[in-house]
Amino acid sequence: MANNVAIIGIGQTKFGELWDKSLRDLAVEAGLAAIKDAGIDKKQVDALYIGNMAGGHMVQQEHLASLLADNLGLTPIPSTRCEAACASGSLAARQAYLAIKAGEYDVALVLGVEKMTDVKGDSALLGLMGAGDHEWETMQGLTFAGLYALLARAHMEKFGTTREQLAAISVNNHKNGKNNPFAQFRNEISVKDVLEATMIADPLGVLDCSPITDGAAAIIIASEKFAKDMAKPAWIWESAQASDILALHDRLSLTEVRSMKEVGRKLFEKTSLKNSDIDLLEVHDCFSINELLALEDLGFCKKGSGGKFVEGGAIALNGEIPTNTQGGLKSIGHPVGASGIRQLADVARVLRGDAFNQMPSAKIGMTLNVGGIGGTAVGHILGKEPRK
C-alpha cells in the first residue's frame, strides 16, 4: 500500500438539544476546533469532506459542501458531501482517506454534522425514515425503532436473548458516558430503569434507543508525509465498507447483518489482525440490539451468544473487549451525520492519550458505523503507531 494516513486533529461540539445553534454554527465550531487541535493553519487544509444525512429534509439545506467550506473560510478548496444515512460520517472519512491514499491531497478536514431538534413538525422522525425503504417500509408505517424491534424479537426467539441482556448494553454506555463532557446524557442507569422505561417498539423501550441530537464532530486526516511532524497522530491502519439489502423483508437473515460481517471480514483480512488484537471497539448502538448484533457479526463472540457476552461484562472498560468506551450513541447522542466521525475521534483520543475514560495500554482500536438497519456499514482500524 501507498502512504499511511493519520488523524492529527479532533474537534467536537457538545451533543444535545441545542436550540440556540444552527447547523452551520455547529459545523463551524467543530471544524475550527479540529484545525486548532491539530495546530495547523487553515491554509494547510487541502480538502473538506462533509458527512450529513438529512440537511435537505430537516433544515432545507443541501449543498453543505459549498456552504461549510465558505463558513469555515476554506473556499475555494474542493468540498464533498457524502451520505449513507447514519453512516454518512465515516463514509466521508473513508472517501477522504482514499483521496489521500491516491496522492490527491495531504490534509483533509472531515466534518460530520446534523441538526435534528427544533426542526419542522415531525420531520426528524420522518427524515430519519429516509434511511429505510420509502415505498416498502416508510409508507407502511414502519419506524427505525420498529425495524430494530423486529431484529431484536427475532434474536430473542432464535437464541433466547432477554430484555435484561439488551439492557446491559445501555447500562454500560451510560456508565462510560458519565465522564464525557460532550455527552447528551451523563447519568448512570440500571437494568431496572431500562426495563421500566416507556416502551417505544416492543421489545425496545426508550432507554434501548439512542436519542435525537444536534451536534458536530470533526477530524483532520493527513498523509504520513505531513502527519509525521504532528504532535499527536493516531494512525488509520485500514478502512472497509459494504452494503446490505435496504428493505428488511428481502434480507436472508434477521439475526445477522451482512454488511457488518463483510466489513469485519475485510478489516481483519487486510490487516492480518484477529479479534483478540483489538483493544477497544466503537460500534453503532443506535438501538441496544445493534450493538449486540455488531459484537456477533464482527466475531467478538459467537452468533447467538451476544446476550450472555454483554451480560457477563465483556464490554466493560476492564472487560474482554471494551466497547463504546466514551459512552456510545446512547449516552453521547446521535447526530446522525456526525456519529461516524465522533467514533473515529473517540478511538483516536484513547490512542493518543486524552480520552475521557483513558486506557493507557490500548494500542489498536476499531470502529463500526452503520446506516439504516445496516444497508451501509463502514469500519476502520486505528493504531497508536503507524502500520508497519
Add this chain to the structure above:
Amino acid sequence: MANNVAIIGIGQTKFGELWDKSLRDLAVEAGLAAIKDAGIDKKQVDALYIGNMAGGHMVQQEHLASLLADNLGLTPIPSTRCEAACASGSLAARQAYLAIKAGEYDVALVLGVEKMTDVKGDSALLGLMGAGDHEWETMQGLTFAGLYALLARAHMEKFGTTREQLAAISVNNHKNGKNNPFAQFRNEISVKDVLEATMIADPLGVLDCSPITDGAAAIIIASEKFAKDMAKPAWIWESAQASDILALHDRLSLTEVRSMKEVGRKLFEKTSLKNSDIDLLEVHDCFSINELLALEDLGFCKKGSGGKFVEGGAIALNGEIPTNTQGGLKSIGHPVGASGIRQLADVARVLRGDAFNQMPSAKIGMTLNVGGIGGTAVGHILGKEPRK
C-alpha cells in the same frame, strides 16, 4: 502518477417527464445498460457511486447507495452517494476515480439519477433551492432562475452582453440535441423564439433555462489494468474540483465564478494542455448565462467577450470549440444528479466514436459540471488514448 483510469461502459435512460418511471426504475435501467455496454459481468463491479441531489426532498428517499446496490443486484459491494447539488454526478465520478487511483477498486459503476417530475406539489422548485443558501437566499424568495438572472444582468451591464447573444447558446444546444434519442427536447429553435418566450426572471426567458427532468446516466470506470482489454475505453486524463462561496451576495464578483476558474486552471496545469488542445467541451448550461460564464472562466475566450464569441459561431459543431455537442442541459434535459455523468458519457461517446453528432478527429474533450451558482465545480479532461 499511479494507474490511468478509463470509462469503459455507458448507460442512459431517456431524459424527460417520465411519469411512469420511479427513481429506482430509472437508476436500474441506466446502471444495467452501462454494465451491458461495457461487456462485463455484474460480479466484476467492485463499487457503486451514486450522484443524486434531492432524493430525500423529492421522493423521501435518502440512503440511495444501499437501495440502488440492492436493486441492481450488487449487494454487498461498497456503495457511496455524493451530493453537491447539480454537480453531484461528476462529484461521484471523481470520488470513484480517486478510489481507483488509490488502488482500492478496479471497476466502479457511477450512476447519476434524479426524479423531479410527478413529485409532491412545488417540491421540485423548492428542492432545487436546497442548492442555494437557505437562510440568505431561499427564505428571501430567490429562485435559481432569479440568481442566474442577477448574474446575467451584471454581465450585460458590465460588458454590453445582449439577450440575443445569450439566445445563441440555447439555439446551438437545441440544434445539437436534434439527433440525440435521449434528449427531452429535439426541436430546433431560433433566436426569435428565445426572445419571445415567456419571461421567467428578467433577462432569462423560459428558453434560456434548462428544464425539470427525470432521468439517469451511468458510466463504468476502471483501472488501466482492467480497461486495457476492454473494447472501447475513453481515458480520464485528469479530474479537478473547487468550491466557491455559496451565497451570491458574499461573492467578490458577479461576472466570474471562482470555482469554475479554479477547475480550469487546475486541469490545464495538471495536464500541461492549453485551451486550443481541447477538441470538444461539455459545460453546465443550466441557464444560458452559465455556459457563457464557463467559456470565459475556462479561458476559451476573454472575460467579457463571451457574447460575441458565442454569437460568432465558435461553439458550433464546426466552430473553434464545439460545446455541448450532443445538446447540453438545455436540450437533453437536466435531471440534476445525472447531468455530470451524462456530460462524461457524451464526451466518451464522441471519443470512442458512437456519439449522436460524431466528430471523427476529436482526441481530447473536457467537462465542467456545476452545483448551484457555482458553489461547487467539478471538471474532467478525457482522451481518446491513455495519458502518456
